[in-house]
Amino acid sequence: MNERIAAVEIVDLSFSYPDGHPALRQVHLTVAPGERVALVGPNGAGKSTLLLQLNGILRGQGHVRIHGLEVAEENIRRIRALVGLVFQDPDDQLFSPTVYEDVAFGPIYMGLPLPEIQERVQRSLAQVGMADYAQRTPHHLSVGEKKRVALATVLSMDATVLALDEPSAGLDPRARGRLIRLLKTLPQTLLVSSHDLHLVEALCPRMVIMQDGRIVADGDSARMLHDEELLARHCLSEDSCE
């Protein structure tokens, strides 16, 4: 990949749900390859909606480009191989009867030959520390284990951009710590939507604040997370926006 081309380039993107509710308004965002960016904002700010735009599950007015490739009908299969989307609820992400089949799902649909599929499944499960769980049923896993398998389902596709929706929701401190350490080892470009400011600080050097479908702040996480006035203004501290 050409280093100068942005991993994610969003230009003037607006989107309304079919009921007319506007979820994104003139969003501009550029993310460099390998960058780790947190999307932060109150509930309903449009974070999840934005992530769903990255691989064309939802499509609005404006432009979304992944490594220079426009998110459009003719590119959609390539886009979906480039962007790995991990949903907030791992029970939505893991829909196959076994862990193995779920991790193999992406590679199967990419039309890869069988030996490569097997190799990728084993590699991705090993990467998230779940190699011994291949034949298990997702239902029998803990939330932390499910989250890690959910990550493996997109790692097996060799996605270069990972879009994670609330990766630490519902995890206990130990599982959360483990997930953060795992995510830090990944070379991929990361876009992480989260309410977990601890995770943001530990994982993402850059932070983008969304509110009412707009990007209202974009900058250095370490600095922004200690700017009480900024956090309060955007409803991110406990007694703000009452």
Place this chain on the structure above:
Amino acid sequence: MHANFIDPFHARDSLLHHVDPRVKLVLAVAFILTTALLPPAAWPGYILVFALILAVAIASALGPFFAIKRAFLVLPFVLAALPVLFTTPGEPWLHVPLGRWALTITAAGLARFASIALKSWLSMQAGILLAASTPFPQLLMAMRALRVPRLLVGVFGLMWRYLFVLADEALRLMRAREARSAALAGAGGSSVLWRAKVTGYMAGSLFLRGYERSERIYDAMLARGYDGEVRTLPLPPMARSDKAALLVGLAIVGSILALEIWVG
């Protein structure tokens, strides 16, 4: 809170558990077919078939009574065959007076009804042993191998995966209702109508949650390249011993059928 108890699979290290799922599925279907094809009142045939399923139950290490007990579940459905008691022509055996009318049970009708009940009970045991000794994902693989339409197998797979998720949600809802079902000292309980209403809301809420979840699952499938076509991994090869087991099993079931037809 997990609804794992609905999973019929019981892990054991038994002979039956190690047989290839495709062999088990084919033999279970063959067994049920043979049992269904046995003529009414072919009692020696039923004993043979029962001996066979008992042998399989012993080979499953689940205990000989495991399937026998659970197979009684089929009995309410056998009631659908009740009319044969009265409609089969033959020697009258018993008159049941019903006001101005009387129903006549014939001996042949009774034999036929007992045969249907027995055959259903025996067939049920085969199904129970199959489900108890084979993890469901492997059963799906066996269905694919037998050329069951792929979309249907895919739907079975999703159904099984989310049965547990939905059951968990239902359990949570019920617990939440329980937690708020308080009564003041001296006050009576709530009316049946009100409780029925609450149950109705719960069913509706489960349906809505299921519907919303299905949309999210579909998005998750699209995100990983799903294009409407059901694609799966190729089937694993079958061991020689499993092929032999299949042939032997089919031979046994086939000879019972042949014997019964020849004798009968």
